Amino acid sequence: MSSFRRKLARLGSLTPEGPTEQVPAESAPEIASRAVELPALSAAPDSPGRPVLPESIVQSQRSAAHLERLRARLARALNRDITGQALKPKASGSRSPLTTWGDADGRLETTAEPTPWGLCHTLRKTYRFDHLVGLATLGHALHASPALLSLLGLTPAVADCALAGALFLDTETTGLGTGTGNVPFLIGLSWVDQLGKQVVLEQLFLRDPDDEVAMLERVRERIEACELIVSYNGKSFDMPVIRNRLIMNQLEPLPDRPELDLLHLVRRVHSRRSWRKSLTVVEREVLVYDRGPDIPGEEVAQRYLHYLRTGAEGGLGAVVSHNDSDVLSLVALLGLYGEPLAGPQQCVTASPPNSARPAAHRGAAELAAMARVMKRAGDLDAALDVADLAVHRGVGVEGRRTRGEIAKARGDKQQALADFEAYAQQVGDPYVRLELAKLYEHFLHAPERALQVVELGTAENGPQDAHRRARLQRKASAKAESAATPQEPLATQRSHPCPGWARLQPR
Numbered sequence: 148m149s150s151f152r153r154k155l156a157r158l159g160s161l162t163p164e165g166p167t168e169q170v171p172a173e174s175a176p177e178i179a180s181r182a183v184e185l186p187a188l189s190a191a192p193d194s195p196g197r198p199v200l201p202e203s204i205v206q207s208q209r210s211a212a213h214l215e216r217l218r219a220r221l222a223r224a225l226n227r228d229i230t231g232q233a234l235k236p237k238a239s240g241s242r243s244p245l246t247t248w249g250d251a252d253g254r255l256e257t258t259a260e261p262t263p264w265g266l267c268h269t270l271r272k273t274y275r276f277d278h279l280v281g282l283a284t285l286g287h288a289l290h291a292s293p294a295l296l297s298l299l300g301l302t303p304a305v306a307d308c309a310l311a312g313a314l315f316l317d318t319e320t321t322g323l324g325t326g327t328g329n330v331p332f333l334i335g336l337s338w339v340d341q342l343g344k345q346v347v348l349e350q351l352f353l354r355d356p357d358d359e360v361a362m363l364e365r366v367r368e369r370i371e372a373c374e375l376i377v378s379y380n381g382k383s384f385d386m387p388v389i390r391n392r393l394i395m396n397q398l399e400p401l402p403d404r405p406e407l408d409l410l411h412l413v414r415r416v417h418s419r420r421s422w423r424k425s426l427t428v429v430e431r432e433v434l435v436y437d438r439g440p441d442i443p444g445e446e447v448a449q450r451y452l453h454y455l456r457t458g459a460e461g462g463l464g465a466v467v468s469h470n471d472s473d474v475l476s477l478v479a480l481l482g483l484y485g486e487p488l489a490g491p492q493q494c495v496t497a498s499p500p501n502s503a504r505p506a507a508h509r510g511a512a513e514l515a516a517m518a519r520v521m522k523r524a525g526d527l528d529a530a531l532d533v534a535d536l537a538v539h540r541g542v543g544v545e546g547r548r549t550r551g552e553i554a555k556a557r558g559d560k561q562q563a564l565a566d567f568e569a570y571a572q573q574v575g576d577p578y579v580r581l582e583l584a585k586l587y588e589h590f591l592h593a594p595e596r597a598l599q600v601v602e603l604g605t606a607e608n609g610p611q612d613a614h615r616r617a618r619l620q621r622k623a624s625a626k627a628e629s630a631a632t633p634q635e636p637l638a639t640q641r642s643h644p645c646p647g648w649a650r651l652q653p654r
Contacts, residue, residue, distance in 0.1 A: 281436025291485025314373035511542035
């Protein structure tokens, strides 16, 4: 920055004809006003009492005035005056980032911890287990079911993890991509302390880019000590960003730990919901929690870059609070989605206080979606139990279809047939009609009923559909002919299945 100012100072002494003798500095308005009068002097050479200046001098003074105006504009953009002194904050109502982004003199109360790789700047807080985040407390995470979370997250390794050893992670970065140029400047980490009495929240702040290695090594220490990493979009964003920065700093890779990405879990469980699946929306719809005033995500990187340019930390307080809320929401959501399922006659979750609205994460549609995810995970018994619960909760025909698909996968064709028939009576689904045609043909041995269903249209097209129709027509015709042929009386039937049987009998 200082070299840039020296270049501007040298430019101030140049003219179109080369370096000139230094003259006392004049203010930009004085030079500009004098330059405005110059065209009149040169344009009226016959005016009495007014000297005529050479054209080269006129152009030189105009260039000097224009250069001074440019220097003043650059100085204002850099929050410095022309002499290099910092400008004072503008009055209230100004759009200056110093007033919009917190107190210009504010500082983050971080603790600088010396490490072999440099200073690691941290902010640390502790929360009691009864700290409430909407519907759930932080302590609910300790009572969650790892088996249920492993099924919903499609991550089998989670089932063997102790949730007391989980590490909750969220990052704030200088960009949106996962490339090597995207730097995490604030990393929020949370875990249960060794005594199991409170939740610890540690935020690592990159006060100086030279201390990035110290911050990354602290993240490595926390991951080595944990059994499970819990994040929100961490598999696609947070963890790749951290791994790329390790590569850029020529550091060893992170140890392997199971990763549970709650974003994927939320998308599966609430697949029938139209609202966005961002963390703040999930807080509002699922946790019934409003974090209050918050900064937009696109402003996070701008505030940190402003801090790097000016050294003003006042705007970073809101970023720290934003990250704090994100991490605590992860802890609460883990306990909510991992809550063990109750029986059909029991209430699975409590309703929000002072509200008649049921908990959104265990509605009938969510239970049906959970059953489909469990079927996909391969636990058909658990999937059937949840599907029964969804039907009992009144999920409607969608629950019947889900239970029918699970029953078919388990080999319970009678239950599958009953659920598919109930679904087909209300919804004209070609896929369900195809399943009914298969059950009528191979389970009930009723090709005529299967043919009636196929005539309504199924999910098969082309040669497969034609082949099925032809086969069903042959079977239906053969069955009709067999029914029309009179049966031989029992008295005239052979008493022995083999014609030579009588000859084999002893006399």
